[in-house]
Amino acid sequence: MENTFTVWTLVGAVCIAAVLILVFSQVREPYRQTLNALLIAGAGAIYWSGGFGVWEFPFAIPMFYCAYRGLSDYRFIGFGWLLHTAWDVAHHFYGDPIVPFALDSSAGCAICDPILALWFFRGAPTVIDFFGKTKTPELKA
Numbered sequence: 001m002e003n004t005f006t007v008w009t010l011v012g013a014v015c016i017a018a019v020l021i022l023v024f025s026q027v028r029e030p031y032r033q034t035l036n037a038l039l040i041a042g043a044g045a046i047y048w049s050g051g052f053g054v055w056e057f058p059f060a061i062p063m064f065y066c067a068y069r070g071l072s073d074y075r076f077i078g079f080g081w082l083l084h085t086a087w088d089v090a091h092h093f094y095g096d097p098i099v100p101f102a103l104d105s106s107a108g109c110a111i112c113d114p115i116l117a118l119w120f121f122r123g124a125p126t127v128i129d130f131f132g133k134t135k136t137p138e139l140k141a
Helices: 007-024 031-043 053-070 074-094 105-121
Strands: none
Touching: 007 031, 007 105, 031 053, 031 074, 053 074, 074 105
């Protein structure tokens, strides 16, 4: 299988990350953390039918650990996304994408995941808090 990567892969991955952050930042706590811990557990199993055979299963162990610890600490969810990034890169170069009919899907996932990780390392704030509230400068007379 030929590995592909275009500027649209990059743009799409960044847009997907932005949409996910926007949507998940609207989920109230503690549900936001619980939901994302469950998602990182699922991300650990997404390649189980992938090209690395039996090695797909041991990869799930640190992902499930990150999910469990992520129930109380967002940093573990972020770390889980970084682990998944490495797995995406490996699958992209091996030629076994996460979405079989989209050859660049693992590459796109490898771009999206670290953006999500950054958000989780910041504590998964709402979008307004993530980009920081800007105050209008006061004019002094």
